[in-house]
Amino acid sequence: MLVPFDAHDSLWTADFGGVRWICAFSDEEALARFAVLQGDAGREWTYRTILGARLLDVMVPMLPGPAGVAVDAGSEDGVVFPPVPGIVPDEVAVDLGEQGQHEPHGEHGEHGEHGEHGEHGTHRAHGGTE
Numbered sequence: 001m002l003v004p005f006d007a008h009d010s011l012w013t014a015d016f017g018g019v020r021w022i023c024a025f026s027d028e029e030a031l032a033r034f035a036v037l038q039g040d041a042g043r044e045w046t047y048r049t050i051l052g053a054r055l056l057d058v059m060v061p062m063l064p065g066p067a068g069v070a071v072d073a074g075s076e077d078g079v080v081f082p083p084v085p086g087i088v089p090d091e092v093a094v095d096l097g098e099q100g101q102h103e104p105h106g107e108h109g110e111h112g113e114h115g116e117h118g119e120h121g122t123h124r125a126h127g128g129t130e
Contacts, residue, residue, distance in 0.1 A: 021070040
């Protein structure tokens with residue numbers, strides 16, 4: 001998965017419904033479409049390649065509060081992996097029926113990836129094409 005960094009060199013995350021979502025993308029084209037939707041297609045997007053299982057098993061537990069992974073956010077084929085048992089480690093899984101009790105966890109990118117290893121790359125989004 002390609003996981004972009006924000007302007008503070010932290011993993012790009014978004015808060016929705018009391019859950020912090022790590023935004024990950026299946027390829028550079030999906031990341032480019034997301035950049036366009038963000039109105040930020042002109043900048044160079046730095047990202048790290050991280051295995052999906054590592055995002056769920058290692059990165060999600062590092063974030064404060066309930067967290068999950070959103071793959072290809074903003075696309076018709078987007079999918080989410082919520083913080084529920086069987087998706088994330090049991091110690092960080094929550095009952096989504098209680099999500100209204102969770103407070104949002106700040107703005108995107110507040111917490112970095114804490115030195116996890118992966119490949120780095122950059123991509124300049126040009127309306128979804130290169």
